Amino acid sequence: xxxxxxxxxxxxxxxxxxxxxxxxxxxxxxxxIEIENFKNFSDKASKLIVxxxxxxxxxxxxxxxxxxxxxxxxxxxxxxxxxxxxxxxxLSNTEFTSLGKIILNSNLIIKKFxxxxxxxxxxxxxxxxx
Amino acid sequence: xxxxxxxxxxxxxxxxxxxxEMLKKSDIVLSPEFYWxxxxxxxxxxxxxxxxxxxxxxxxxxxxxxxxxxxxxISTNNFILIxxxxxxxxxxxxxxxxxxxxxxxxxxxxxxxxxxxxxLKVNEDFGxxxxxxxxxxxxxxxxxxxxxxxxxxxxxxxSSNYIYSQxxxxxxxxxxxxxxxxxxxxxLNATVFIDIFKLQKDKKLxxxxxxxxxxSNHLPRTTxxxxxxxxxxxxxDKSQKELRQSIGYIEKFRFLNSEFFKNLxxxxxxxxxxxxFETEQRENQFKTYLDKKINSYIFIExxx
Numbered sequence: 001x002x003x004x005x006x007x008x009x010x011x012x013x014x015x016x017x018x019x020x021x022x023x024x025x026x027x028x029x030x031x032x033i034e035i036e037n038f039k040n041f042s043d044k045a046s047k048l049i050v051x052x053x054x055x056x057x058x059x060x061x062x063x064x065x066x067x068x069x070x071x072x073x074x075x076x077x078x079x080x081x082x083x084x085x086x087x088x089x090x091l092s093n094t095e096f097t098s099l100g101k102i103i104l105n106s107n108l109i110i111k112k113f114x115x116x117x118x119x120x121x122x123x124x125x126x127x128x129x130x
Numbered sequence: 131x132x133x134x135x136x137x138x139x140x141x142x143x144x145x146x147x148x149x150x151e152m153l154k155k156s157d158i159v160l161s162p163e164f165y166w167x168x169x170x171x172x173x174x175x176x177x178x179x180x181x182x183x184x185x186x187x188x189x190x191x192x193x194x195x196x197x198x199x200x201x202x203x204i205s206t207n208n209f210i211l212i213x214x215x216x217x218x219x220x221x222x223x224x225x226x227x228x229x230x231x232x233x234x235x236x237x238x239x240x241x242x243x244x245x246x247x248x249x250l251k252v253n254e255d256f257g258x259x260x261x262x263x264x265x266x267x268x269x270x271x272x273x274x275x276x277x278x279x280x281x282x283x284x285x286x287x288x289s290s291n292y293i294y295s296q297x298x299x300x301x302x303x304x305x306x307x308x309x310x311x312x313x314x315x316x317x318l319n320a321t322v323f324i325d326i327f328k329l330q331k332d333k334k335l336x337x338x339x340x341x342x343x344x345x346s347n348h349l350p351r352t353t354x355x356x357x358x359x360x361x362x363x364x365x366x367d368k369s370q371k372e373l374r375q376s377i378g379y380i381e382k383f384r385f386l387n388s389e390f391f392k393n394l395x396x397x398x399x400x401x402x403x404x405x406x407f408e409t410e411q412r413e414n415q416f417k418t419y420l421d422k423k424i425n426s427y428i429f430i431e432x433x434x
Contacts, residue, residue, distance in 0.1 A: 002298075003298050003305065003308065004295060004297075004298045006305070006308040006309070006312060007298065007308070009312055010308065010311055010312055010315060013312065013315035013316065013319060014315060016319055017315060017318050017319050017322065020319065020322040020323070020326065021322060023326065024322060024325055024326060024329065027326070027329055027333075028329065031329065031332070031333055031336075034333075034336065035336065037353075038336070038340055040353065041340075041353050041356070042343065044353055044356045044357060044360060045343070045344075045347065045349050045356055047360060048349070048356050048359060048360045048363070049347055049349075051360060051363035051364065051367055052359075052363065054363075054367065055363050055366045055367060055370070056363065100377075104374045104377060104378070107370075109366055109370060110370065110373060110396065111397070112395075112396065112397045113373075113394070113395065113396040113397075114393070114394075114395045114396070114397070115391060115393055115394040115395065116392070116393045117390060117391055117392050117393065
C-alpha cells in the first residue's frame with residue numbers, strides 16, 4: 001500500500017474518530033439531562049404518590065364508609081358521583097366521640113361537618129368527597 | 131505549501147539527455163529509459179493480484195530486487211506492468227542537475243498514455259511511440275510525426291499514478307509506524323463504537339425503567355401534569371390537616387363537666403362553634419387558648 005494511501009486512511013479514521021467522539025459527547029450530555037429530568041420527575045412523582053395515597057385512595061375510602069354505615073347506623077346515606085353524605089341522629093356522647101375519632105383520623109375529604117346537640121343527643125351531618 | 135497551490139505547474143518530459151532549467155515547482159514525466167515496462171495477459175481480474183506476481187514476472191530482466199511496481203489494467207486480462215527503482219531514479223535526476231526541491235511529482239510516460247496510442251517527437255533525434263500498448267523510446271526516423279511531446283504534455287492533465295510525491299516524501303515516518311497508527315486508530319474507533327453501543331443500551335434501559343415507573347404508578351407523562359395534580363392535592367392536604375388540627379386543639383381544652391358543644395360546623399374552610407361555657411370568663415379563656423394555638427388557614431368563629 002502506498003504511503004499516501006495510508007495517510008489518507010489515517011486522516012479518514014481520525015475524522016471518523018473525532019465525529020464519533022463528538023456524537024458520544026452529545027449523546028452523553030443528552031443522557032445526563034434526561035436522567036436529571038427523570039430525578040426531578042420522580043421526586044415530584046413520589047410526593048404525588050404519597051398525596052394520592054392520602055387523599056385519593058377511593059378503594060380505602062369506600063371500605064371506611066361501609067364500616068361507618070354498619071357501625072353507626074345513619075338516618076340517611078347517599079353517594080352521588082364522588083360526593084357522599086351521612087346524616088346521624090340521636091348519637092350518644094360515647095358514640096359521637098368514637099365516630100368523631102374515626103372520621104378525623106381518616107383520609108376522607110371532609111366538605112361539611114355539622115354537629116348539633118339537642119338535649120343530651122347529638123346529630124351530625126357529614127359531607128365528604130371520595 | 132503545495133496543498134493550497136492552485137497555480138498550474140510546469141510539466142517536463144525528462145529523458146537521460148534532459149538539459150532544461152527548472153525555475154518553479156514542476157512535475158516530471160519520465161521517458162521509458164528510466165524504468166522497465168511489460169505487457170502481460172493473465173487470467174486474473176484485478177491489478178493488485180498481478181502486482182503480487184510482479185517480481186516473478188520480471189525475474190531475470192531486472193538488475194536487482196529493490197524495484198517497486200505499478201500495474202495498470204488496460205483491458206480484460208491485459209495488464210501493463212512498470213518496474214522502477216525510485217532511489218536510482220532520484221539519484222539520476224539529481225545528477226542531471228535537476229533541482230529536486232522544485233520537483234513535486236514524478237510520473238512515467240507509460241502511465242499517462244495508457245489508453246492512447248502516441249507517436250510524438252521528443253527532440254531532433256528521438257521520439258516516443260506506442261507499440262502494442264507499451265510506450266517506447268525510438269529514433270525519430272522511425273516515426274512519422276511532427277507533434278512534440280512537450281506541447282502535448284503542456285495541455286495534458288496528469289493522472290494520479292505518480293511514482294513519487296514530494297509531499298509524502300517529506301513525511302519522515304516508516305511504513306511500519308504508519309501501520310501501527312492505523313491499527314491504533316482502528317482500535318480507538320472500535321472502542322468508541324462499543325461505547326456508543328453501551329450508551330444506546332443504557333439509554334434504552336433507562337427509558338424502559340422510566341416508562342414502567344410511570345405505568346406502575348399510573349402517573350401522567352409530564353412533570354407539568356404531575357405538578358398540576360400535586361398542587362390540587364396539596365391544597366386538600368393543607369385544608370384537611372388543619373381542620374383536623376383545629377378540632378384537635380378545641381378538644382384538648384379542659385372543659386368543665388357542665389360545659390358542652392351546642393354545635394360545631396365546618397364548611398368552606400370555616401369552622402363555627404357554639405359552646406356552652408360556665409361563665410364569660412371561661413369563654414374568654416377559651417378564646418385566648420384558641421388565639422394562641424391557631425393561626426389558621428381554617429377560619430374559626432363563634433356562632434352568634
